[in-house]
Amino acid sequence: MPMAPPPDFDTLTIADIARLADSDRLPPVERWNPTHCGDSEMRIARDGTWFHQGSPIGRAAMVKAFSRILRREGDGGYVLVTPVEKLDIAVEDAPFLAVEMKRDGEGEAATLAFRLNTGDLVTASAEHPLRFEETADGPRPYLHVRGTIGAGLEALVTRALYYDLAEIALSGSGDTPGVWSAGAFFPLAA
Structure with a gap:
């Protein structure tokens, strides 16, 4: 099922934004602790561009999906995590x-x-x-x-x-x- 396009930020009220943010349920990545599996070969550049194997990820829906399973580890590193795997991802500044x-x-x-x-x-x-x-x-x-x-x-x-x-x-x-x-x-x- 395709993801719905995001609402137009300019037309949202602050109350709309708060309601949408509260209704957005993220996966419980903080409870998932699978064995480390390696490197995702992904990088988030300083300008916010996501890369895989050196090429920019052009599909916004893919970036959004990956961003939902992103977690920061206790050592300051970043991982993409699911219930069954954990892969390192390089982050140049902020994700x-x-x-x-x-x-x-x-x-x-x-x-x-x-x-x-x-x-x-x-x-x-x-x-x-x-x-x-x-x-x-x-x-x-x-x-x-x-x-x-x-x-x-x-x-x-x-x-x-x-x-x-x-x-x-x-x-x-x-x-x-x-x-x-x-x-x-x-x-x-x-």
């Missing part, structure tokens, strides 16, 4: 890319929702925090997607969305520049 953002409300009452390159929807909150890492290339914002905070899967927020976040942060009235979403405050500086 996901936040490519669109929608904002509802202002200040402490604001909610920020993101669409990932896989079509997944995530609302920044205490359960899905934003963090900002200082690098030689400038700040890099990340959004926690799933798994344990600090050891789970994250999305790199695109540079364009970072500028939107920075504009929101700098327009605030507090002493520390940052953004609010779903009752949680995320300081812009690391």
Whole structure:
């Protein structure tokens, strides 16, 4: 059965996004512990492109399917896992890319929702925090997607969305520049 196309992010309300995110049931990859089977010969590039044996995976439905069985291991590595096999996958930065953002409300009452390159929807909150890492290339914002905070899967927020976040942060009235979403405050500086 073919997967339904994702809804148009621009037409969704924040309530629609929250409802869709809550209804998206992922496989229980954290409970699957098969014997390690080897290397998937797959890589997720810094720009969010998925590769198999050096060639980009062009079918969005395949990327989405693989992304649902992705897990981060205790050693920081990544695997694709099913009940019967576990295969390493190389991840250059973060396994996901936040490519669109929608904002509802202002200040402490604001909610920020993101669409990932896989079509997944995530609302920044205490359960899905934003963090900002200082690098030689400038700040890099990340959004926690799933798994344990600090050891789970994250999305790199695109540079364009970072500028939107920075504009929101700098327009605030507090002493520390940052953004609010779903009752949680995320300081812009690391």
